[in-house]
Amino acid sequence: MAEGKSPGLEEQAAPEGRQWIAACLCLIIILTTAGNSLLILLIFTQRSLRNTSNYFLVSLFMSDLMVGLVVMPPAMLNELYGRWVLEGELCSVWYSFDVMCCSASILNLCVISLDRYFLIISPLKYKLRMTSCRALFLIFTTWTLAALASFLPIEMGWHEMDFDAQALNSTLELREGAAQCRLLVSLPYALIASSLTFFLPSVAISFTYCRILLAAKRQAVQVASLTTNVATTSDEPGQPRGTQNPSARTSDCRKFTTKHSKRALKASLTLGVLLGMFFVAWLPFFVANVTQVSGWNLSPSR
Incomplete structure (x- = not known):
């Protein structure tokens, strides 16, 4: 530990009975890596998918691909050996990734x-506003x-x-003879990082989802109103018989309305499911993270 490194993999043996855990984790890593790689390859190879939104x-x-390539393998080794078996300097790098x-x-x-929100509320102006340069700038800002x-x-x-009193990269510690x-x-870091990377984005996602639902409902009402007006106009007397087919026109409008409503409902349900999964996956972690740090800082034993 004094040299900032832990024993190598060749000096350690995996505990008995953990091989099946390693196999399951390897399968998750392979599926995560392969799945995201195929999705990226699909977008780059299909011309119809190469648009700004994608x-x-x-x-x-x-x-997600970087999680499978960089984050999951060391986590698998941690789970398999019950200790940090890589170089000590890599501990903070791994956590940073x-x-x-x-x-x-x-x-x-x-x-x-946000991109879907702007696309729905202003579809005609979307291509003028969301250019490739602006999309790349948003992506750059996200990663920065x-x-x-x-x-x-x-x-x-x-x-x-207490970073003034501690050495850098002190994420590696010795517990029961194992690294x-x-x-x-600290509490300030937990609050600031959690707010910037989860709580504020969650508010933005919830806001845009509600606005998308309202926009979809409003558009469905407008399409239904348009259908009614077309049907009424088709039934007016005085039009030449050759240019009039009220039943067919009304049927087409109704089909269009039904198709539009189903598509809006499907998109809303998909967004709702994704939003629910997002909160189920991340909300407990960030709440527990902030709560645990708060409890640690307020502990009398400290």
Whole structure:
């Protein structure tokens, strides 16, 4: 530990009975890596998918791909051996990548929701406003904010409870003779990082989802009104018989209305499911993270 490194993999043996855990984790890593790689490849190879909106999807898939390539393998080794078996200096780097990739994933979801919101409320002006340069700028800003919330404070030691009195990269500690990679953060860091990377994006995602629902409902009402007006106009006397087919025109309008309503309902339900999964996956973690840090800082034993 004094040399800042832990025993190598060749000097350690995995505990008995943990091989099946490693197999399951390897399968998750393979599925995560392969799935996101295929999605990125699909967007780049299909000409119809190469549009501005899908730039944000590529950024999201890239953040999830990095989780599978960089974050999950060391986590699997941690679970398999019950200790940190890599170089000691890599502990803080690993945690920095972990925080950056997860933050980038959440921020990408926020940008995607905002992009869909602008596309729905102003479809005619969307292509003029959301250019490729602006989309790339938003993606760059997303990753920059994620990096600033991870690498900068962790590598500089600003995340620590008393970073003036502690050495940098003190995420690696010795517990019961084994090196453990732990990220102990201060309350200000937990509050600021959680707010920038989860709570504020969650408010933005919830706001845009509600506005999308209202816009879809309003458009459905407008289409239904248009259908009624067309049907009424078709039934007016005095029109030439050759140019009039009220039944067919009304039927077509009704089909269009039904198709539009179903599509809006399907999109709303999809967004609702994604939003629900998002909160179920992340809300307990961030609440527990802030609560745990608050309890630690307020503990009388400290």
